[in-house]
């Protein structure tokens with residue numbers, strides 16, 4: 537591996553780290569959260585200005601950072617109760633975990649019976 541790529545390098549895909557599980561993932565598979573005047577806001581467009589943090593769109597990761605206050609640490613801000621409730625409400629719309637999400641997707645993709653889904 538050298539730094540002198542001669543056009544043979546694969547296309548650069550922006551990588552971000554989930555602040556909950558610390559796994560690195562493509563930017564598009566993570567949700568961006570930004571610091572706002574109210575506290576913390578979900579940046580659905582990925583284009584809001586300001587300090588941001590990335591999280592998997594799964595409840596498991598959200599719970600980890602909302603409970604431990606790690607989200608506030610990462611964004612160096614404080615959430616008020618209203619803000620926290622708004623994020624919890626958003627979290628409730630997300631799949632529980634990556635496994636649950638994948639199972640859901642494969643079910644939708646090919647209306648196969650659940651028994652055909654590989655574990």
Ligand SMILES: [Zn+2]
Pocket residue numbers: 554555556557558559591592597
């Ligand atoms: Zn994560």
